[in-house]
Amino acid sequence: MVYLTFVSVAFLALALLIPRESYKFHEFHDNALNSRLYPVNEPPIWEKIKTWSPAKSSKNGILQSLQQYNPAHIGQQKLSSNSFFEEVHFGKDRQQIGRENATIVMLVRNLELKGALDLMRSLEDRFNKDYKYPWVFLNDVPFDQEFIDKTTMMASGKTYYELIPPEDWNMPAHIDKDKFEHNLQNSWDVIYGPSRSYRNMCHFNSGYFYRQKRLLNYEWYFRVEPDVEYMCDFQYDPFTVMRENKKVYGFVLALPDYENTIPTLWPTVEEFIEKYPQHLHPNNAYDFLTTNETDVFFGVDNPHKHLYNLCHFWSNFEIASLEFFRGEAYGAYFDHLDKSGGFYYERWGDAPVHTIGVSLLLDRDEIYHFEDIGYYHAPYMGCPTSEDVLMAKRCICRDKAFDGEPLKGMEVRPPSCIPRWWRYGSGKTFLNEAEYTFR
Ligand SMILES: Nc1nc2c(ncn2[C@@H]2O[C@H](COP(=O)(O)OP(=O)(O)OP(=O)(O)O)[C@@H](O)[C@H]2O)c(=O)[nH]1
Ligand SMILES: *[C@@H]1O[C@H](CO)[C@@H](O)[C@H](O)[C@H]1NC(C)=O
Ligand SMILES: *[C@@H]1O[C@H](CO)[C@@H](O)[C@H](O)[C@H]1NC(C)=O
Ligand SMILES: [Mg+2]
Numbered sequence: 001m002v003y004l005t006f007v008s009v010a011f012l013a014l015a016l017l018i019p020r021e022s023y024k025f026h027e028f029h030d031n032a033l034n035s036r037l038y039p040v041n042e043p044p045i046w047e048k049i050k051t052w053s054p055a056k057s058s059k060n061g062i063l064q065s066l067q068q069y070n071p072a073h074i075g076q077q078k079l080s081s082n083s084f085f086e087e088v089h090f091g092k093d094r095q096q097i098g099r100e101n102a103t104i105v106m107l108v109r110n111l112e113l114k115g116a117l118d119l120m121r122s123l124e125d126r127f128n129k130d131y132k133y134p135w136v137f138l139n140d141v142p143f144d145q146e147f148i149d150k151t152t153m154m155a156s157g158k159t160y161y162e163l164i165p166p167e168d169w170n171m172p173a174h175i176d177k178d179k180f181e182h183n184l185q186n187s188w189d190v191i192y193g194p195s196r197s198y199r200n201m202c203h204f205n206s207g208y209f210y211r212q213k214r215l216l217n218y219e220w221y222f223r224v225e226p227d228v229e230y231m232c233d234f235q236y237d238p239f240t241v242m243r244e245n246k247k248v249y250g251f252v253l254a255l256p257d258y259e260n261t262i263p264t265l266w267p268t269v270e271e272f273i274e275k276y277p278q279h280l281h282p283n284n285a286y287d288f289l290t291t292n293e294t295d296v297f298f299g300v301d302n303p304h305k306h307l308y309n310l311c312h313f314w315s316n317f318e319i320a321s322l323e324f325f326r327g328e329a330y331g332a333y334f335d336h337l338d339k340s341g342g343f344y345y346e347r348w349g350d351a352p353v354h355t356i357g358v359s360l361l362l363d364r365d366e367i368y369h370f371e372d373i374g375y376y377h378a379p380y381m382g383c384p385t386s387e388d389v390l391m392a393k394r395c396i397c398r399d400k401a402f403d404g405e406p407l408k409g410m411e412v413r414p415p416s417c418i419p420r421w422w423r424y425g426s427g428k429t430f431l432n433e434a435e436y437t438f439r
Contacts (some may be wrong), residue, residue: 030148063281094158098131100239102220104157107138107205110147115226120154123224126374127234132157133222136214140169140200160214168208169200175344181343186386190260193347203343205315205350207334210325223318231383231393232374235436239318247368249320249358250381251313252375253410254417255375259310261347264340269356272336279329285364287424288417291355308356311417315351316377319370320358329361365426369418371411372431378402383409 028034047401091379104123108116120135134157137143152159171180194321215221220239273280288305324330334357342348358367372384373393383397383420384390390397401407411418 013309022217028152028158030145030152031161032145033148033152094156094179096132096134096157098133098237098239100220100237100243101218102222103134103215103218104128104138104222104224105136105138105209105215106226107201108226109139110144112142112226113147113150116147116151117222118156118226119180119226120151122228122230124154124156125229126232127238128155130234131237133239134158134160136160136162136212138162138164138209138212140164140166140197140204144406162212162214164204164208164212168211169204171200171203171344172338174339175341179341180344185352187213187347190347191258193261199344199347202348202350202353203219203338204291206343206348206353207338210322215322219321219323220320221318221320223315223320225316225377227378228316229376229398230374230383231376232393233391234373235393236431237393238370238373241431242319242368244319245368246366248324248362248366249313250318250368250370251315251355252317252370252373253314253380254311254355254421255314255410256310256415257349257352257378258415261359262310262342262352263346263348263351264342265337265348265352265356266306267343268337269308269360270338271340272333273360275336276332279332280360281363283365285359285367286424288364288420289291289359290421305338309417309420310352311420312351312355313358314348314377314380315349317373317375318354324358324362330357333357333361367426369421369426369429375385376407379405380410382411385409385411386430402418 010026072118106116106119135151135155137147137160138161142163148159148161177293184196192198209215210221220242222238224270238250241247242288289309289311291309334353337343337348337353371382372389372393373391374384374397375382379400380400384393384395389395397409398407410416
């Protein structure tokens with residue numbers, strides 16, 4: 001009897017306690033979602049669950065099913081029904097925990113939803129669930145409702161869905177259309193050469209992403225792409241590592257690009273160097289980009305016509321300062337390249353454009369090699385080599401690519417440019433293993 005009284009008092013206490021817990025609400029960027037979650041002139045759905053009372057009833061199906069839910073029955077089974085508490089999940093606490101003025105950003109198409117969810121799961125599990133940084137999704141066409149709902153469910157932090165203005169995405173007016181069409185028709189031997197949208201994408205990623213209205217709210221960004229994989233726990237906030245170590249641009253892998261995508265990029269850069277010497281940093285990484293050696297890539301001959309050795313930071317991963325890209329030096333650099341038309345008359349990638357920009361305009365010690373992230377974007381992977389780090393960070397590095405081919409880390413394997421970075425960049429340095437927290 002005493003025991004039973006105790007149990008019922010405990011249940012009563014629970015019933016009183018649980019509904020009183022305070023939840024923080026996030027107004028979604030998507031208005032359709034907001035109107036479902038926060039109906040006008042009514043308390044949010046979540047509040048209704050908390051004020052549940054068996055006496056109330058509603059003709060609205062969702063509300064009715066919510067009102068049949070008694071929070072005092074937490075953890076118990078319910079009778080089967082064909083409704084689910086979608087709103088409950090959208091209403092989770094998305095308050096940012098990480099201390100930096102930063103966001104994760106993904107340019108992505110609606111049809112890439114599956115790959116976007118795979119990437120999100122991996123980055124949330126390995127990093128962001130502990131920090132709840134927001135996600136900014138960018139698209140040249142509006143995101144569809146399924147994309148918005150599913151990615152919002154996958155995110156631990158707030159989510160924003162942004163439509164890129166056409167003038168930031170489409171070919172600029174100064175491009176000669178005939179010359180552009182002629183090149184497009186004659187670029188079947190160039191990787192992604194014949195694709196119009198790929199040129200818009202590279203142009204956008206080179207000079208426009210950091211000016212998007214939503215991104216003006218942040219100082220740092222973490223660029224991600226659908227289908228990439230993070231294979232180790234982060235165990236630290238990479239934005240904080242960047243800020244505390246006075247870094248501006250962070251990368252994982254560096255590789256040589258295809259020469260036929262950028263025949264005139266380097267000559268155009270040389271014009272920039274001549275015209276704007278004031279923007280070059282005195283301690284820049286020019287020597288990383290240029291070489292007269294023949295054995296640049298471990299005995300593979302340097303086949304290039306220019307001084308530029310085609311090394312580029314693989315820009316599908318970037319953790320960097322938006323302020324740098326919005327600054328005067330990068331602005332002058334991008335405008336100079338843009339005027340030449342090379343983004344459309346050739347197929348310049350945003351990777352060599354970013355790389356040459358940061359290597360010339362920054363102090364080379366402001367560029368940071370994240371050697372311990374554990375990262376895969378087909379067809380390459382970068383993984384820590386230290387056994388200590390692999391264990392502390394619970395890494396599961398891939399040994400096979402998606403197509404089943406054997407896969408090995410690309411840090412010191414030809415044609416990696418990382419050894420060049422160690423020698424001509426900011427040196428071969430690592431985070432102290434002792435700083436990883438064992439969990
Ligand atoms: N919204 C939108 N996103 C795009 C478009 N083209 C590419 N993207 C995104 O831009 C990023 C780079 O495109 P990818 O197709 O991955 O290019 P890539 O990494 O050079 O090539 P892959 O080796 O195929 O991955 C990805 O995040 C894509 O989702 C486009 O036309 N519209
Ligand atoms: C974050 O950075 C942006 C861009 O510099 C700035 O406008 C904004 O005020 C900053 N926000 C906070 C909370 O510091
Ligand atoms: C590399 O070659 C260029 C062009 O031939 C020359 O101007 C430059 O001085 C050379 N650099 C070195 C380090 O030898
Ligand atoms: Mg990609």
